[in-house]
Amino acid sequence: MDLAGKNVVYLGGFGGIGQKCVQELLQRQLKALAIFDLDANEKLLAEWKSQHPDTDIFYQKLDITQKSDIDAAYKATAERFGHFDVVVNGSGLMNDRLVELTIQVNLLGVVNSTLTALEHMDKAKGGKGGLIVNISSVAGLQPTAIMAIYSAAKTGVTTFTRAMANPFFYAHSGVGFITICPGFTNTGLLEDIANKTTFTYDNPMLAMFNRVKRQTAEDCARNLVSAIETSKNGAVLMLELGETTEVNMPDIWKPQLDN
Ligand SMILES: NC(=O)c1ccc[n+]([C@@H]2O[C@H](COP(=O)([O-])OP(=O)(O)OC[C@H]3O[C@@H](n4cnc5c(N)ncnc54)[C@H](O)[C@@H]3O)[C@@H](O)[C@H]2O)c1
Structure with missing residues (x-):
């Protein structure tokens, strides 16, 4: 997908990875960019607006745990932009002490953001199709015991996004899906890990966690935006230490059919 002239929605655009993705996206001459996040970073917003006067940059306050916020944010964006071509679900939180x-x-x-975005993007409902990018994690590719709840949630994101990429759905809606699985990336998300693990007792995984090599948010963002440009429906992409690897996830269960 050529991003020039496109309308993009980015959830979590003021986060560590989100900021760098927004900066990378803004270099593509977007027509419009909506940032949905818990709080505005007014300084960054003003900077982006003055650096990119030809892009309509719009902030929408949203708590992703509130379905009414999600509905209102997409509605306001659809009213302002007419349509949107790309949605990046990039909000996230890592703290296993807060299970719910x-x-x-x-x-x-x-899930709620994706289903709401589809209401506006689905060609069968008068939309124009497009691409939805869901940020999972390497913890969404394999069990990550130090963060068992986060890992379960991210595994859910990976599986949900792969299911949404089903070719039958794609033929119906014209909306493609990709799953992004970053490795450790230097942002606030990884801070204070000792107080965010699933269990309170010390374990060897904690010492290992602190030794794992991390990529920069800039490297992660560059590869995420390239993945949008490639737009391969159904791709699960691991973004680790500045490299992108497509992950092959074969079917384990093959249903046996009657007659
Ligand atoms: N940093 C890493 O090592 C890493 C690795 C793999 C995946 N990820 C994923 O990448 C994405 C971005 O993470 P990051 O590292 O930039 O973290 P971050 O903490 O810097 O940013 C998280 C973003 O999510 C937003 N957010 C949190 N709770 C929210 C809520 N209730 N409603 C709306 N927005 C909310 C925050 O405001 C922020 O903009 C997340 O999905 C994260 O799980 C990060």
């Missing part, structure tokens, strides 16, 4: 919130933000939020 971890599932609500990381999994339920992505």
Whole structure:
């Protein structure tokens, strides 16, 4: 997809990875960009608006745990932009001591945002099709015991997004889906990990966690925006240490059919 002239919605656009993705996206001469986030970063917003006067940059306050916020944000964006071509579900929270919130933000939020975005984008409902990018994690590719709840939520995101990419759905809606699985990336999300693990007791995974190599948010953002440009429906992409690898996830269960 050529991003020039496109309308993009980015959830979590003021976060560590989100900011860098927004900056990368704004270099593509977008027509419009909506940022949905818990709080505005007024300084960044003003900077982006003055640096990119030809892009309509719009902030919409949203708590992704609130379905009414999600509905209102997409409605306001559709009214302002007419349509949107790309949605990035990039909000997230890592704190296994907050079990419900971890599932609500990381999994339920992505599901609700995706289904609401589809209402506006689905060609069968008068939309123009497009691309939805859901940010999962390497913890959504394999069990990550130190963060069992986060890992479960992210595994849900990976599976949900792969299911949404079903070719039958794609033929119906014209909306493609990709799953992005970043490895450790230097942002606030990884801070204070000792107080965010699933269990309170010390374990060897904690010492290992602090030794895992991290990529920069800039490297992650560059590869995420390239993935949008490639727009391969159904791709599960691991973004690790500045490289992108497409992950092959074969079917394990093959249904046996009657007659
Ligand atoms: N940093 C990493 O190592 C890493 C690795 C893999 C995946 N990820 C994922 O990448 C995405 C971005 O993470 P990040 O590292 O930039 O973290 P971050 O903490 O810097 O940013 C998270 C963003 O989510 C938003 N958010 C949190 N709760 C919200 C809520 N209730 N409603 C609306 N927005 C909310 C925050 O305001 C912020 O903009 C997340 O989905 C995260 O799980 C991060």
